[in-house]
Each structure stands twice: as structure tokens, then as C-alpha cells.
Amino acid sequence: MTDLSAKPGAAAPRTSAFLQRFAVPLALVALVAVATAVQPSFLSPNNLQDILTQAAPLALVVLGQAFVILVRGLDLSVASLMASVAVLATAFNATSNAMIPVIFAAAIVASALVGLINGLLVTKRNVSPFLATLAMMIVLQGVRFYYTQGAPSGALPEGFRFLGAGRIAGIPVNVIAFALCFALLAWLLHKSSLGRKIYITGGNPKSADLVGIRSDRVTILCYVICSVMAGIAGLFLVGFVGTVDNWVGRGYELDAIVACVIGGIALSGGRGTLWGAAAGALILVLIFNIVIILGLPVQAQMIIKGLIIIIAAALFAKAVKA
Amino acid sequence: MALTDTNRPARRWRLDPSLIIVVLLLAAVVIAGFALSDRFGTTRNFMNVLEQASALGFASLGQALVVLVGGIDLSIGAVVTASTVLMAGVVETNPALMIPMIFGTLLFGAAIGFMNGYVTLRTGVHPLIVTLGTASILQGAVLIYTLQPTGGVPFWFEEFAYGRIGGVVPISGVVMLLCFALVWAFLKYSQTGRAIYAVGGSPEAARLTGIRASRITLLAYSASGFFAALAGAYYVSRTGVGDPRVGDPMTLASITPVILGGLILGGGKGNILGVLLGVFLISLLSNLLNYMNVSTFIQWVIQGLIIIFAVSIYVHKGKKL
Numbered sequence: 001m002t003d004l005s006a007k008p009g010a011a012a013p014r015t016s017a018f019l020q021r022f023a024v025p026l027a028l029v030a031l032v033a034v035a036t037a038v039q040p041s042f043l044s045p046n047n048l049q050d051i052l053t054q055a056a057p058l059a060l061v062v063l064g065q066a067f068v069i070l071v072r073g074l075d076l077s078v079a080s081l082m083a084s085v086a087v088l089a090t091a092f093n094a095t096s097n098a099m100i101p102v103i104f105a106a107a108i109v110a111s112a113l114v115g116l117i118n119g120l121l122v123t124k125r126n127v128s129p130f131l132a133t134l135a136m137m138i139v140l141q142g143v144r145f146y147y148t149q150g151a152p153s154g155a156l157p158e159g160f161r162f163l164g165a166g167r168i169a170g171i172p173v174n175v176i177a178f179a180l181c182f183a184l185l186a187w188l189l190h191k192s193s194l195g196r197k198i199y200i201t202g203g204n205p206k207s208a209d210l211v212g213i214r215s216d217r218v219t220i221l222c223y224v225i226c227s228v229m230a231g232i233a234g235l236f237l238v239g240f241v242g243t244v245d246n247w248v249g250r251g252y253e254l255d256a257i258v259a260c261v262i263g264g265i266a267l268s269g270g271r272g273t274l275w276g277a278a279a280g281a282l283i284l285v286l287i288f289n290i291v292i293i294l295g296l297p298v299q300a301q302m303i304i305k306g307l308i309i310i311i312a313a314a315l316f317a318k319a320v321k322a
Numbered sequence: 323m324a325l326t327d328t329n330r331p332a333r334r335w336r337l338d339p340s341l342i343i344v345v346l347l348l349a350a351v352v353i354a355g356f357a358l359s360d361r362f363g364t365t366r367n368f369m370n371v372l373e374q375a376s377a378l379g380f381a382s383l384g385q386a387l388v389v390l391v392g393g394i395d396l397s398i399g400a401v402v403t404a405s406t407v408l409m410a411g412v413v414e415t416n417p418a419l420m421i422p423m424i425f426g427t428l429l430f431g432a433a434i435g436f437m438n439g440y441v442t443l444r445t446g447v448h449p450l451i452v453t454l455g456t457a458s459i460l461q462g463a464v465l466i467y468t469l470q471p472t473g474g475v476p477f478w479f480e481e482f483a484y485g486r487i488g489g490v491v492p493i494s495g496v497v498m499l500l501c502f503a504l505v506w507a508f509l510k511y512s513q514t515g516r517a518i519y520a521v522g523g524s525p526e527a528a529r530l531t532g533i534r535a536s537r538i539t540l541l542a543y544s545a546s547g548f549f550a551a552l553a554g555a556y557y558v559s560r561t562g563v564g565d566p567r568v569g570d571p572m573t574l575a576s577i578t579p580v581i582l583g584g585l586i587l588g589g590g591k592g593n594i595l596g597v598l599l600g601v602f603l604i605s606l607l608s609n610l611l612n613y614m615n616v617s618t619f620i621q622w623v624i625q626g627l628i629i630i631f632a633v634s635i636y637v638h639k640g641k642k643l
Contacts, residue, residue, distance in 0.1 A: 127630070128588075130587075139623050139630075142620060142621070142624075142626065146623070299462045299466045300462060302461055303459045305455075306456060306457070307459060310441060313452075317447050
């Protein structure tokens, strides 16, 4: 509805421009300050590494979710896909680390297929993204439970543990993986012509078509990217958690959307950066940590998450209106 | 975009085209039921299905009203859960409060719905996000309070779920049908009811014709919370406890009949009777699949495929969530 005002570079008053530009870094600094004040050991290298390890799988999902939201979509199937990929990985029942690339390849192909179906439903059948991905979420869940009959069995190569929780020269392996994905996707979004097409499609799909962009293809590609990132995240999360169950990644769909919203990706599409999305993921994980540090019950995270998503979305909606 | 939605055909006494799919599917399920199972086509079974359909019926009715004004309510499951815990939790220690708590719980649901509507209107944030946030807050609060089913209600309250009028017709099913009838008449004959369609079609246009669009929206969200709490009351009556997980599948489940019934996500169009038929379709289908020993897991797959099937058949140009 706010297509015109949603264009990047639209004039906005100073305060809201300031808010949009600096809210995310300011929030990060404030959170680190709060955490350090409550627990001085927060800033120790070991703790920071732990937090980054914890944040990496979510951040991987967030990168993908950002692409979908940028083209006015939403993907609620990511968490279900993560668990399905985890179950797929155990289906190989492999013990040799040599199988890891094969498992990754299979996971990426399967995820891309899921993304393709989501994208086709949204573009070619004009199904609302919310419904298409919600239905995909249950279908995946049903298939997964039927295959495992309730409890997954089957081995995973030892190497997954290293991928999910190991460190190279003190840097968590999954953070390195995140950095690689981020570099690739940030280049794609912010430097390549495809990135510009994504922003134009998200800003207004009709005008994108008018200037010769095949907005349907761009949109489908964004869903594929989102699903592939979720699939990869699922494998890293399994490595981090150490066990596979039918609910690996449960709740990540909401977390990923919250992180994007906090990071300034507009749900109306076409606005926001990958930097913001990644920072949003970090902010969310920091908040979860502070809840624990403060000794609050874990469930309080859900309350805070709910409040944050509404408040953050409201702030950004206000900034857009102004 | 909204302009294309206004040239809907005049309403006459013929089958609403948006109902054709649900009617056909329903007929298919019933025929399959008679053919495949000798226990399916009995009065006893149909009455059981009617009873078990009531929770889904309440939840879908609320969801339908929100969808009609162009919104979506993803907090229904959490409201159902919170209502069961609130009701059973309070009443366990004070059985005398049972009757006030029935009203209290329904009021609680309506208040949560009102909040959803208010925040949506006030902030301009998409209802999807607002109600998802509300759901997270409520679920978190419930889980802090209890991780296991808890509380209790007096024995007589079981009558709401298990009681049978004349030993045959389930009370809860009748209440559900009455609610649908009331909402149907309200939408068709009252000014406010018609205003719901107008607001869903285009809030701007509705406002210009003198309808207080925001009041209508608030009413729809409050009704959604109210009916979700009613579904919660049914579960308490059925199980006797407040269960911190009982509502989990309800949010999604409440959307399926709405879609099947031909209501357009985006608002302004659709027949509430279609939603009722959608509720029967889902309930009878799951009943039949149970008789045929089809696993719950496969039923999930079927449910997802039905949603995809239904939404891809109704290709709506223009507005969507």
C-alpha cells in the first residue's frame, strides 16, 4: 500500500532517518553494555565465541529469510525444513566423514526443491506467501514424522560435531561458514545486478515487470536461496546440538522473521540490508543470553521476543510513514 | 487493486461459486466414508464428529471474521491454550468460581483479541506480525506458569463437551452451530455485519461512506479472541485440565476451513457457511482417515496438500496477505 514511500532514498525527516540508520548498531552496543554490566565475564573471548557459535545457525536462516522478505514474501517453512534436512542427513546412516560433502549436496538439492515449490506457488499460482509456506511447513512435518515414525534413527559422521561446535584458530567453524555465506550473498544482493532486480521487484513487482525484469523468476530465486540457507543452517545446527530429533530448529521461523524486522528489513518489501539482518540475528541472540544471565526462566525469552517484534515493527512502520 | 474486487456478482438464490469446491469435497468425503467404512455412516459417529468439530468450529469462526476484515489471527492457538490454563488454574482452588470464570475466560479472550486489533490499527504493523508476537508472549507466559497439564474443574462442567441433548445431540456441537447461525445472520442482516465486508473490501472506501472502520476491525479481532477462548473452554470441559500445549495446532487448523470455505485472505469476500462446511470437511476427513488407520503423520501431509490445493484453485488476483 505504501509502495511509493517505500522506495529507497525517499525523503524522511531527520529523526527517523537517524533511527533507521543507527538504531541497529546502537541497540547492539547497548545490549553488550547491559550484559557486561550484569556479568563482567561477558566480554571474555571464550564467552563471545560461544555466543557467536550459538548465533551462527540462526544467522544463516536470517540471511535467507531476508531475501524472501525483500521481495514481499515470508517463509514460515524454514524451521520445518531444517528438521527435515537433519532427518535426511541421518537417512544416509553414514559414519565416514567422507560422506559429509555428499550429505551437504543432498541437503542443498532437497532444500532448493522445497524453495522452488514455495516460489512457484507464490508467483505462478498467486498463493499468499504466508499460506504457501505454512502448508509446506506441515507437509514437510508430516513426511518427516512418517519417515522417522516419531523418532529419528541413523548415524551422522563425527565431523558434524566439528562443523557445528568446533573451532579453527579460535574461530568457531560455523561462524566461518556464516562469513562465507554472508560474503557471497551480500555481494549478490548489494553488488550484482541481480541484487538491484531484487530491490526493484520488492519495491514494486508491477513496475519491475515494466522495466523488463522477470519479477517471477527473481522472486522464485529468493525462495530458493532462503530454503537452501535454511537447509545448510539445519546441518550446522545438528552439529551444534549434537543430536537429531524431529524438531531441530523449532521456533527458528519466528526468530528469523524477528531478526529481520529488528535489522530493518521492511515487511512491505524492497528495503533493508543484509548487514542489518545479520545484526538483527546477533541482537536477538544477545537478548536471549541476557535473559539467561539475569536468571530469568527460559520461557521469558518468548515473551521478550513477542514484545520486541511488535515494538520493532511498529518503530520501523512509523519511520516509513513519517 | 481493490477496485477489481467490487464487481462481484449480485447475490441471488443460487449456489455461491466460492462454495462449490467445499461442497464437492465434502460430498466426496461422505461418499468415500459410506463406501469404505461401515462405522462411518452411523448417527452415533456423526454426532461424535459434531462434538469433536466444535473446537475447530469456534476457532475457525473467529479466524473467519478477522480474515473478512482483511486481517489474520495467528494468536488463536495461544489464546486457546492460555484460556484452558487460566480457567482450570483458577477454578481448581476455587470451584465456586466456575461460572464467573466461564465468562471471565471468554472476556479474557476477547480482551486479547481487542489488543491485537488495537495494536494493528495503532501501529500500522501487519496483523501477521502483531498476532505472532502476541502468540509468543502468551505462550511464554503460560509456560512460565506451568509446563504440564494443570488445574481442574468441577465434574458438572464436563457436560459442555460430553453432554447430549436427548441423549443424542452433543451440547457443544449445538452451541457451535448456534454461533455460526448467529454470526451468519449478523453478517447478512445487520448494518455492522455488512460493514465488516465493506471494511474488508477497502477500509478507505468504507471510511468514506461513514463506516467507522477501526471499530469494525476491533470488533472482528475481539470476536476472534472470544471464540478462541470458547474453544479453550471446550477443551477444559473435555479433558478437565488446562494444557499448556493444547492450542498448538489450532492456529493453523483454524485457517484451513476458512480457506476451504472460499474466504479470501485480504478480506471483503466470502460466505461464513463455507467456513462451517470447511469445518465439517476437515473433521469428517480426519474421522474417516482414523477409521482407515491412516497415521496422524500422513494426515498432516494431507492437510497441507489440501490447503495448497484449495488456495491454488482460487487464484486471487490483486490483494493478498
